[in-house]
Amino acid sequence: METDTQAIPLPTARDPKLVLEILDKSFDYQIKQAFDLPRGARKAAGKPYEALNVDAFGEVSNSTWFTHRNGRAPMSLDAIRRGPSRMGGPDTSGVWTVVKGKSAGVTPGFTIMDAKGQRYLIKFDPPGYPELASGTEAVASRLCYAAGYHVPEYSVSYLRPDRLVLSPQATITMETGDKRAPISKRQMTEADLAALLKKANPTGQPRVRVGASRFLDGTDVGPWPYLGVRMDDANDFYSHEHRRELRGLYIISSWLNHADMKEENTLDMYDPEKRYLTHYLIDFGASMGSSSTTPSTPRRGQANSFDAKHSFVRLITLGLYVYGYEKAPLTLRYPSVGYLENDLFKPNRWKPMYPMPAFENLTRRDAFWGTNIVTSFTDEQIEAAVTTGAFSDPQAAAYLVKFLKERRDRIGRYWFARVNTLDRFEMLDGSTLRFTDLAVSRGYADARGTRYQVEALTPAGATLCKDTQDETTVRLDPAWNTHPHVVLSLVPQRQRYKARPVLVYLKPQPNGWRVIGVRRTD
Amino acid sequence: MKRLSGWNARLMWLSLVLTVWPSTLSLAHESTKSDSSRAVPRRRIIAHRSTGEEVAAFPGMLVYLPIHGAFLALEYGVSAIWEDRIFDRYKAWLTTTDGRAGVRPLANSTSGAGIRFFHRDMMLKGDARLLARWGGWPRQDYLFTLSWPDGRLVPGSLTFAGQYRNRPKELFYGIGPNVLKSSANDFLQEDILVQFIYRQRSSRVVAVGVDANYHSVDIRSGQNPALPNTDSLFTEKTLTGLANRGDFAEGAVFLRVQFLDHPGYPTRGNLSFFRLGYNRSVDDDAFSNLRLTAISEQFLELFYDRVVSLRLGTDWTVPVGDSGVPFYGLASIGGEELLRGFPRGRFRDRGVVFATATYKFPIWRVLNGFIFYETGRPFHHPRDFSFRDWKDSLGGGLRVWDQNGPVFEVLVARSSEQLRLIFNFNTGF
Incomplete structure (x- = not known):
């Protein structure tokens, strides 16, 4: 992976116009996608363009865009409360x-x-x-x-x-x-x-x-662009719509109902000493139950600011088709936390203020990445975060906690039912591979009803062994070390659940095996 | 290997140029920026797809290119309106620095294009307005109003209006419900109208008022070369009011009752208007008549901002003397408000009864769609009322609105005779 902290000259400040952004992403970009034949063909074939900035383990590196925190190792409640402060x-x-x-x-x-x-x-x-x-x-x-x-x-x-x-x-x-x-x-x-x-x-x-x-x-130096790269930042290698942390941000934004996603709410800061940019998300006043100057509405997160599809559907049905958010009553149980409802929330249908290219390119792998982060938050961590809102009414705070927990669980249940949920592959003693089933460990699937299909393959694809087991460990046969590496194909099996395998690449070492790569095939 | 023929070869070269060009650009960019003392890192962008896919995408991108150009123009146009406020600048350019006086454009399919002059807070703190509209010379319409809103001069609102109208191609088809479209003929109508209106609000719902008018009408030969003149087909004996200039003094009382939830976009409530006037002929024609207008519109929300409105109305002109009602003063249907599928003045008689059902639905925040069905019929006398020979039209359109009402409206109306496109642009200034 490339390092993105090389010294660069001070970039020119950007000042994008919101109206242009909305029109461009709502119409022009959509039409461009429609005429992009290879992209359409790939989507139809179930092989969309995957994120570019991932390593051999399908992970993003710590960078000026993103730093692994709770998704990788649980943060303490104090650290959650402290945040970036x-x-x-x-x-x-x-x-x-x-x-x-x-x-x-x-x-x-x-x-x-x-x-x-x-x-x-x-x-x-x-x-x-x-x-x-x-x-x-x-x-x-x-x-x-x-x-x-x-x-x-x-x-x-x-x-x-x-x-x-x-x-x-x-x-x-x-x-x-x-x-x-x-x-x-x-x-x-x-x-x-x-x-x-x-x-x-x-x-x-x-x-x-x-x-x-x-x-x-x-x-x-102004906001970072949603599309392409910042041409005056030589550290910006990957088009932003193909960055995993920005695609996966869809899942985090849908959790926080942070629909106010616009370029204006991002910021690039140039460090004059180290001479590189750090990329920020700013302004969260219009998220969860708030629209910043008023409480949120049922529409927020359900439709883009100008939703061409919804408008078109209303036009051709002469208004007879009514979207759920139009029917939902605007009830404010606690004005201090705003409008908080999850009834309409569908994890794959959530929409920001206007179509964001990275979100439009979301694949199942990106969704898994984001869902892993969202579901990593425990109830206690959510409660700790909500205390920083200093809400004077404990019931209002509890209502917000309930909203976030419910939404997190909806996201977990939805996405973990559609992707291979195995993760955290590690060697226990050089000969035993252990993995974690995130759906089971986070309570979205029953361990008793889950089995794992394990198949060991040679680099040429020949099967070395195939088995279905209950355990989340796999004992590796020492005889396999005659191959330069072996591939373990792992698929969880549950009722009403079908996933594609995750491939774990293992290389023999003098003192056992080492995981050298993980590839998801979702 | 088969040699590529003309266009294929050209396309291939173009693909190659467009594929290679960006990378050349980035190299050029790098070379111009390179500065060994500052050690600028090499500019590199990781492509998300192969060169083969880029080439495969090329035909689609060629088709998209003109669309992109059109969108760019649209985007910059909207940006100029929204971000650079060109309308506001344009408006300011047409307004004096103190904001009291200015000029504005007007356009609609009824009266054509025109301009509006205004001067606020002038004589006795009254607001003056002059509208000049031309729907193709010599059709002219000038309206001057001087008005004092509630409480500024008198307890209610007072308006003085003076209007001159010259309509050289007014259509006349005959009187009654069964006149044929092919019987169309035309006449010139020139009007001078002077009007005083006093309106007193008794509450937010009810307003009552009186108005006093002087109206002079002159009828001459029409100027549409494609149609016969009305005066070549009729005489004063066969068509009342044809040969004479009419001068009238009118006094009327009116009542307006309005209880609507949102005046700009009503979803519930009622809007009713009643007017009774005595139109006295001040020359020797003895065309005096009583004029009664009653319109009531009920709004009903079906579900979630989908609204049905039902409008019922009637308009009667009853002669007081023996000479009858001049044909230009008869009640009529057709035009831009009643039975929009027919041209203005299509059906005339002493009375008309009409009904309109409109269903409107939201498309976007400030954009509605609507469909309507209208029916109506002229009658010579209330006792002639029947449900036979009613005329109908239907249509639909789009309406951009703000809290004060429609800003722009475009609609298509269809009748048994024609399809009409009607638009109305209220500049919202």
Whole structure:
């Protein structure tokens, strides 16, 4: 695998336009795919283009895109709660110096410098829904971090208006009311700060709950593209739609209902010392039960923002076909966690804001990769993550925990019923291979009803032995070491379940056997 | 080996060039960036498929290329509207810096193209508007209004309107329900209308009002060379109002009752309108008449924003003197609102009764589809009412709307006589 941390010059900052992105991915890209004959033929033959950045074990390496965390080894509850946080949120013991204000939009916000000199973006919860955006962002970002992605530090904090100080250099962006130039920027005054606080804290509370995200270190060079590579990043070898961690992100996003997937919510940060880019996912305020400025809706995650297929179906059926999300009532049991329902959720039908090329290229192997991560989260870990949302109502927090557990299990049950669930191949003593059936170990299949078909093959494909067993260990015959390597074909057998084999490549060594590769044939 | 013939060979070369070209580009890119002191890593992209597959994809990509070009143009057009706000800039360009006065374009299939001038907060804080529409010269329509919204000048809203209309190709088919399409003839109608309207809202639901009008109508020979002139087929004796200029003073009262859940996209509720006017002839023609209009539309949500609306209405002109009702003042069906499958003025008589059933359904957030069925018939007298000879039309269309109502509408209406395409673009400015 290539290393992607070689020094590169500072790339030019990207500033993609959302409308162009939506149109391009919703229409142009779809038509292009339809005319891509080899791609269509491969899909029809059940051999779609697999992800490129995988090693001999079908895994991605730790990189500037992804770091193996909970999916590989369980994180402690403290580590889950801590997430990417190095500072533990802004320092609330001293003053916060406001360096930038934003009064445009539904919720106001500003950038502050805390007593430790750290810069944070401070966002208020939407009017009428206290805790919604701040709590959601803290929880979702921690789960995404624990899944392995690079995310900024998000935390729930408390602002004390009497400890706010305005920097003389502070600027503010405001709505002008002029549609030609709706936003203007100028020097921020005390009156602006007072007006902004009044908007965010109309009742004049001495302590106001806010969401705080620490500014990332390095130079912001804009979002990474969803399609192709960043041409000014020589470390970017693989088209993003063919990266496994981005394809597999579909499963993690569907779990978190992080439908607000758009290029704007990604960020490349350039490290001026090491001179390479790190690729981040940012802004989780519109995930789970929140749409950032309002609670989520039944439609979110069920249809793209402009869903050409759904619109077309409505048009040709004259509206007689009604999608499930249109029928679902918008019930808010706990406003602080927003709209949380799993009844409509189908793990393979979940949709982000607009079609994301990496998600469109999702294969079963990618889905297995993502499902392995999602189902690696234990109930306790989910509960630990939800505590970081600091929800004042324990029942609301419990409801969010229930939502995440249910959704995780739906994902596990769905995808593990469609792929070979064997993983974690390791030699016990040089002659015994042990594997784990993730569906069984994570409670999505019954161990008593599961058997394993094991077939040993020579490099030429000749069968050395074939057996069906209950155990998850395979004893390797020393006589096989006359071959340069052998291949073990392993298939779990369960009722109403059919999977293709996973091939484990084993090489004889002086002191036993070594696993040299794993190939899934799903 | 068989030699490739002309086009095949060219295609092969093109494939090779297009396959090799990107890699050449990346090499060129690398060479221009190479700087030994900074040790820029080699630019490399791992291909997701073989060269053979790239070549196999080439024919499809050739077909896709023009589509891609069209989409690029569309995308940049939408981006210019949305991101670069060209409509807002255009609007600002057509508006004074204080935003009080400006000019806007208009377009619909009824009146053709035109412009609208406006000047807010002028005389006694009234808002002035001038609409000028031309549906192909010499068809002209000028409407000037000066209005004072609720409470600005008087407790209710007050509007003064002055209109000049010149329609040189108005169609006349005859009177009654059984006039043939082939009997079409044309006339020129020139109108001057001066109107005062006072409206008082008693609540959010009910509004009552009065209006006083002066209306002058002049009928002359039509200008459609393909049709006979009305005055060549009829005389004043056979067609009331043909030979004379009519001048009328009208006083009317009206009542509007509206209880709708969403005025822009009603799913439940009712909208009703009643108007009773006395139209007094102020010259010697004795064409005085009473005019009664009653329309009621009920909205009913079938399921999940799928809405059926039923509209029933009637419009009657009853003569007060002995001279009858001038033919241009008769109630009529056909046009852009009633029985849209027929042209305007297709069926005329003293009274019309009509009903429209519309089913509308959501397609996207601000886009609806709708289908409709309309039926109606003219009657000479209420006692003639029957269910025979009713005319009907049906059709459907698309409507872009915002919270205030339709912004753009395009529809197709079909009757036993013709298929009509109707559009209406309310600029939303």
